[in-house]
Amino acid sequence: MVVLLNGKVHARAGALLSLLFMGLGQIYNRQFVKGLLYALLELYVLFFWSKPFVEGMRGLITLGDKVQQRSARGTIIEQGDHSIILMITGIIFALLFLLFIAVYALNIRDAYKVGAMRDKGEKPRNFAASIAHAWEQGFAYILLTPSFVFALFTIVLPLIFGILIAFTNYSGPNHLPPKNLVDWVGFETFTSLIQFRAWSNTFLGVLIWTIIWALLATFTTYFTGLFYALLLNHRVVKFKKFWRTLLILPWAVPGVISLLIFRNMFNGEFGPINQYLKMIGLQAIPWFSDPFWAKFAIVVVNIWFGFPYWMALMSGVLTNIDKELYEAAEIDGAGGFQRFRSITLPLILFSTAPLLIMSFANNFNNFNMIYLFTSGGPANPSYSYAGSTDILISWIYKLTLEQNKFNMASVVSIFIFIVVAGFSIWNFRRTRAFKEEDMVA
Amino acid sequence: MVIMLVLALVLAACGGGNNNAGNTGSNAGGETSSNGQNSGNAGGNAGDAGAEEPQIEEGAQLLVWDNSDAEFEWAQYVAEEFTKKYGIPVTVENVNHTDAPGKLQTDGPAGLGADVFLAPHDHTGNMASAGLILENFYSDEIMNEHIDAAITGGSFDGKLYGYPIAVETYGLFYNKDLAEKAPETWEELFEMAKAFNDSANQKYGFMYEVGNFYYDFSFIGGYGGYVFGSDNTDPNDLGLNSEAAVKAAQFVKRIHDEILPIKKEDITYDIKDSLFKEGKLLFNVNGPWAAAGYRDAGVNFGVAPLPKLDNGEHPTSFSGIKSYYVNAYTKYPEAASLYAKFAASKEMQLKRFEITGQVPTRKDLSDDPTIKSDPVVSGILEQAQYSIPMPNIPEMQTVWGPMASAFSLIWNENIDPQQALDDAKKQIEDAIKLMQ
Numbered sequence: 056m057v058v059l060l061n062g063k064v065h066a067r068a069g070a071l072l073s074l075l076f077m078g079l080g081q082i083y084n085r086q087f088v089k090g091l092l093y094a095l096l097e098l099y100v101l102f103f104w105s106k107p108f109v110e111g112m113r114g115l116i117t118l119g120d121k122v123q124q125r126s127a128r129g130t131i132i133e134q135g136d137h138s139i140i141l142m143i144t145g146i147i148f149a150l151l152f153l154l155f156i157a158v159y160a161l162n163i164r165d166a167y168k169v170g171a172m173r174d175k176g177e178k179p180r181n182f183a184a185s186i187a188h189a190w191e192q193g194f195a196y197i198l199l200t201p202s203f204v205f206a207l208f209t210i211v212l213p214l215i216f217g218i219l220i221a222f223t224n225y226s227g228p229n230h231l232p233p234k235n236l237v238d239w240v241g242f243e244t245f246t247s248l249i250q251f252r253a254w255s256n257t258f259l260g261v262l263i264w265t266i267i268w269a270l271l272a273t274f275t276t277y278f279t280g281l282f283y284a285l286l287l288n289h290r291v292v293k294f295k296k297f298w299r300t301l302l303i304l305p306w307a308v309p310g311v312i313s314l315l316i317f318r319n320m321f322n323g324e325f326g327p328i329n330q331y332l333k334m335i336g337l338q339a340i341p342w343f344s345d346p347f348w349a350k351f352a353i354v355v356v357n358i359w360f361g362f363p364y365w366m367a368l369m370s371g372v373l374t375n376i377d378k379e380l381y382e383a384a385e386i387d388g389a390g391g392f393q394r395f396r397s398i399t400l401p402l403i404l405f406s407t408a409p410l411l412i413m414s415f416a417n418n419f420n421n422f423n424m425i426y427l428f429t430s431g432g433p434a435n436p437s438y439s440y441a442g443s444t445d446i447l448i449s450w451i452y453k454l455t456l457e458q459n460k461f462n463m464a465s466v467v468s469i470f471i472f473i474v475v476a477g478f479s480i481w482n483f484r485r486t487r488a489f490k491e492e493d494m495v496a
Numbered sequence: 497m498v499i500m501l502v503l504a505l506v507l508a509a510c511g512g513g514n515n516n517a518g519n520t521g522s523n524a525g526g527e528t529s530s531n532g533q534n535s536g537n538a539g540g541n542a543g544d545a546g547a548e549e550p551q552i553e554e555g556a557q558l559l560v561w562d563n564s565d566a567e568f569e570w571a572q573y574v575a576e577e578f579t580k581k582y583g584i585p586v587t588v589e590n591v592n593h594t595d596a597p598g599k600l601q602t603d604g605p606a607g608l609g610a611d612v613f614l615a616p617h618d619h620t621g622n623m624a625s626a627g628l629i630l631e632n633f634y635s636d637e638i639m640n641e642h643i644d645a646a647i648t649g650g651s652f653d654g655k656l657y658g659y660p661i662a663v664e665t666y667g668l669f670y671n672k673d674l675a676e677k678a679p680e681t682w683e684e685l686f687e688m689a690k691a692f693n694d695s696a697n698q699k700y701g702f703m704y705e706v707g708n709f710y711y712d713f714s715f716i717g718g719y720g721g722y723v724f725g726s727d728n729t730d731p732n733d734l735g736l737n738s739e740a741a742v743k744a745a746q747f748v749k750r751i752h753d754e755i756l757p758i759k760k761e762d763i764t765y766d767i768k769d770s771l772f773k774e775g776k777l778l779f780n781v782n783g784p785w786a787a788a789g790y791r792d793a794g795v796n797f798g799v800a801p802l803p804k805l806d807n808g809e810h811p812t813s814f815s816g817i818k819s820y821y822v823n824a825y826t827k828y829p830e831a832a833s834l835y836a837k838f839a840a841s842k843e844m845q846l847k848r849f850e851i852t853g854q855v856p857t858r859k860d861l862s863d864d865p866t867i868k869s870d871p872v873v874s875g876i877l878e879q880a881q882y883s884i885p886m887p888n889i890p891e892m893q894t895v896w897g898p899m900a901s902a903f904s905l906i907w908n909e910n911i912d913p914q915q916a917l918d919d920a921k922k923q924i925e926d927a928i929k930l931m932q
Contacts, residue, residue: 123627130630130829137605227622228890228931233605234627234824247930324762325698343761344908432707432761434901436911439923442901458893459601459622460930 062174069170073163080166084173088182093162100155108148115145118223119236138237139225146215150207220465221245227459244462257438257450262474265419265446268350272357272418273411279358280365281403285395287366288373299370306363314427317356346443349429353444357424361414365407372406373399408486415482416475425449447471556584556831561591561599561613566852571614573847574839581838584831593818597623604628604825611832612839617649617658617817621889624652630822632656633833638840646857648727649817649885658819659836661845662854665815665883666711666783667875668800669790674778678800682747685779685803689755692778703768704781706748706760706907709899710814710886711781715744717812717884718805723895728887731928736899737917745906745913747805752907760907772797784853787872799875801882815883817857849873855880894927 065084073080077097081090119136126132169179180188190197221244224230225237249255283302287295305313320326321342329339342352376399384394425431431445431453441450448471455464562571568590575586589610591599596610597619603609615623623629632638635656639647642660650658670678674692679685689701704711713723721740725733735741756763769786771777773793781802790797802811820836822829838844845856846864855873856862868874886892902920905911 125627125824131824226931228625231601231626234625319764319766322762322764322767324758325767326762341759344759432904433908434904436901436905436916436919439926440897453897454927457897458890458927458931463930 063171065173066167066170069166070163073166077159077162080163080170084166084169084179086169086179086182086185089165089185096158108152111145111148114141115149118142118238119232122236123234125234135233136236137233138223139232142219142223142237143212143216146212146219147208150212154204154207217465218469220462221469223462225461226463231459240462244466248463248466257441260435260438261441261445261447261450264350264444266474268353268446269415269419269421271354272361272421273414275354275358276361277365277407277411277414279362280367281369283362283366284369284373285399287370302366303363305359306367310360310423311427313360314356314423317359318428321352321356343429344433346433346435349433349444353424353428356428357418357421360424368407368410369403372403376402409483412479412482412486416479419446419475420448420471421446422448422452426452552582552584552831552834553828556828558584558586558612558828558831558835559610560586560588560835561596561610562588563592563614564590567614567848567854570844570848570851573851574844577844578835578838582831582834584835586835597628600628600823601626604823607825607827609823609825611823611826611828612820612836613823614661614818615658615821617646617660617819618886618888618892620650620652620657620819620821621892623821624655624657625890628824629657630824630826630829630833632659632836633822633830634837638837641859642840642857643859643862643880645815645880645883645885646817646819649815649888650819652888653729658817658821659840660817660819660857661840662818662848662852663815663857663880664784664818664855665813665876665880666714666781667813667879668802669772669780669782669786669797670800671772671775671778672796672798674775678798679779679803681804682806686754689778693755695758697776698771699776700756700771700778702751702755702779703763703771703777705765705768706752706763707900707904709896709903712744712748712899712903714802714811714813715747715805716741718809719743719747719807720809723887724889724891728884729889731889731891734921734924736895736924737914737921741917742913745903745917748903749906749913760904784855784872784876787853799872801875801879810879810882813879813883814886815880817885818854891928891931894924894931898923898927 069080069084071080072083073093076094078090078092078094081087081093084090114136118138119141121133121135123131123135124133172179222239222241223237224240224244225232229235230237286292287299287302292298320328323329323339323341323343326342329342333339340348342348380398381394384398389397425444425446426449429442429444431442431449433443435441435443438445440454445453447467451464451467455461455467560571560575562568568588571588575588578584579586591610591613593614593616596613596615600609600613600623620629632650632655638656638659643663646658646660646663647656650656650660668678675688679688685702692699692701706712716722716736719740721738721744722728722735724730725735768777768780768782769789772780772782773790773795775795784799787799802813804810820839822832822836826832840858842858842860845858845861846866848854849856849861849867853870853873855876856867861867862877867877887895898920902916905916906913
């Protein structure tokens with residue numbers, strides 16, 4: 056204790072004692088009730104939870120040893136270990152343990168701070184005053200704690216579970232609990248997927264199309280929405296409410312049904328669209344059997360689905376733009392297009408840029424659109440289990456989930472996550488730099 | 497510090513919950529093992545008694561999953577009759593037979609699954625490997641009473657699991673107003689179709705779903721090919737790029753070139769259906785599930801077996817056997833197995849035919865006059881003689897995708913059939929390797 060310098064005797068002593076055992080530091084600082092409560096908490100945890108915790112961790116590490124026993128006729132004799140439940144239980148225990156460590160750290164910090172107060176000569180608060188102080192200073196934290204814990208178990212837990220699955224061999228038909236055990240296999244699934252002969256060819260091609268598709272889908276719906284929002288906002292247009300209702304309808308109709316109807320409409324031989332084209336005298340277009348036209352059709356149909364959202368959003372933004380800006384510009388002699396380019400567009404981009412990123416991520420994984428409209432077709436001879444319009448997520452569905460290969464599906468979703476998260480983070484940073492500029496609003 | 501209190505409270509609440517969950521888990525384990533002992537004893541007793549007097553569990557209550565509409569009606573009828581005969585209450589719920597295996601994967605171990613459920617036979621391998629179904633307790637009886645295809649379909653790894661209920665395959669639906677009789681050979685069909693074809697008026701002589709391997713296989717089998725070796729049980733022996741398969745592919749290409757020159761993506765089930773109902777399609781490859789719709793639309797149609805190929809053989813259509821399976825997690829295995837056997841009995845299968853029109857699987861019903869006089873069923877039954885049940889091993893799931901792609905390419909493009917089939921075979925082999 057002679058080593059303690061700067062008169063921080065109490066602070067450090069308190070912190071050290073609290074490190075040793077929760078509550079000791081508080082007792083040292085003469086905050087008996089608080090100290091007792093902390094100590095009781097630690098005792099409770101140690102007493103009731105040590106053994107279950109060790110069991111939980113053992114379950115997480117081994118994923119079960121006892122195989123389910125069946126009689127000769129298949130009835131269950133012994134339940135055995137359920138690997139996946141063990142994994143989830145293990146993760147829950149790990150999260151609880153982290154929470155406990157957090158509380159422990161708070162306890163140390165508290166002892167340190169109160170000790171520092173004593174070093175300065177102030178008297179530490181009694182229990183009632185402590186509560187009152189905490190209530191005032193930390194009200195926000197108190198409110199947030201339950202939601203934080205809730206979010207921890209409903210958001211973080213499933214995410215961790217999904218990621219951990221990628222490192223196991225959880226798949227049909229030989230590794231489905233509870234009849235069979237699941238084991239940790241490390242990066243084996245990753246390597247086997249990469250070594251999967253046609254993997255590199257299919258993966259690269261599908262990835263490129265997915266990115267192009269996400270970009271096209273986002274931008275076409277964005278600018279179509281902007282176009283209609285501008286139209287609706289123009290003073291010349293009458294019956295605004297009617298047009299607005301009409302244009303919102305695509306958003307309101309269930310997507311699945313519309314997609315199936317569009318599928319029939321675009322039928323190359325019998326669909327109405329081609330029949331109209333033939334009537335006009337043009338040639339019928341092979342919508343689904345030609346890769347280019349299939350992609351074209353997807354983008355066009357997606358505009359129908361996607362633009363109402365942007366239109367509604369931008370109508371709101373447009374009405375918020377100060378009319379005086381436009382008047383000033385007109386006085387200065389700016390033409391219509393110039394006004395749009397210099398006032399409207401920058402302001403709209405400024406407000407909606409983060410949403411563009413979200414929309415990109417959404418379209419990247421737009422399973423419905425591809426699976427229901429073209430089923431990923433037309434067939435592509437150089438791809439494995441994928442067609443020319445398959446995006447990553449629909450390809451993975453065909454490759455893995457239809458065959459119960461959960462671990463592989465998890466591996467690819469990690470890949471997808473890395474791509475989408477990487478792009479989003481990069482874009483977000485750029486936008487923030489953009490935001491820090493001075494915007495005259 | 498108050499945060500600490502709040503956290504502690506929250507944790508105690510969650511913690512209490514977890515503790516209980518942990519206890520319940522081990523308790524459930526304990527209970528099931530004692531149940532297991534009981535059913536083990538029951539099984540032992542049944543074995544002793546020579547399966548004459550199965551020890552039905554006391555207080556047994558059964559839950560059954562079956563399809564909706566007519567099939568649900570039949571399922572409820574069976575449930576009532578069973579309760580009348582054995583005094584065991586039975587509830588029937590609607591879970592479609594294609595959804596049941598997937599639903600059972602999660603519900604079964606959780607104890608929420610039905611005791612007996614209807615499922616298509618091609619999931620037998622998956623379900624058996626995942627330990628979701630019990631063996632057929634009355635396999636000797638069942639094997640003697642039902643047609644071979646039904647038994648093969650419901651068996652996996654040498655053991656019988658299913659209690660066959662109905663069999664279906666596809667045949668040649670033809671418009672009786674437009675064609676006096678069904679063609680016996682493909683050459684006849686080609687002639688009749690060419691005469692009928694009129695693409696300007698959207699009339700076609702023949703259509704079938706090229707992009708669905710379920711139908712394409714009939715040609716491969718007809719030329720002597722197969723999917724998996726050893727009667728569709730050996731996943732390491734793939735016969736999909738054999739000479740027979742290439743011949744089949746060339747034949748399919750011939751269909752495209754001579755009588756159906758439209759892209760595969762444009763031949764959808766809906767289009768085929770509506771054209772047939774409008775009388776614009778002469779020959780339609782479809783299954784008995786479509787009969788009711790055509791009847792309602794007033795089409796004068798007949799069903800014939802698929803015409804003979806140029807080698808004198810019939811195309812070997814894939815057949816699907818709907819069977820009842822017993823959930824391995826059932827609390828009443830004896831009662832459930834008895835119910836499944838009851839549902840597969842002669843009276844019940846005849847009743848199913850009367851209510852749903854589906855073809856029974858029992859040998860003693862194949863000569864029944866009511867069944868033979870039904871034109872749809874007799875046509876399907878005849879085709880069923882040449883049909884092969886879909887392979888039910890788990891590896892079959894990897895086959896559908898690549899084969900559909902291969903046939904699409906063969907149909908749409910001028911691709912070399914051997915090349916396309918070799919590619920497909922490679923894709924399937926790789927996917928099977930990933931399954932190990």
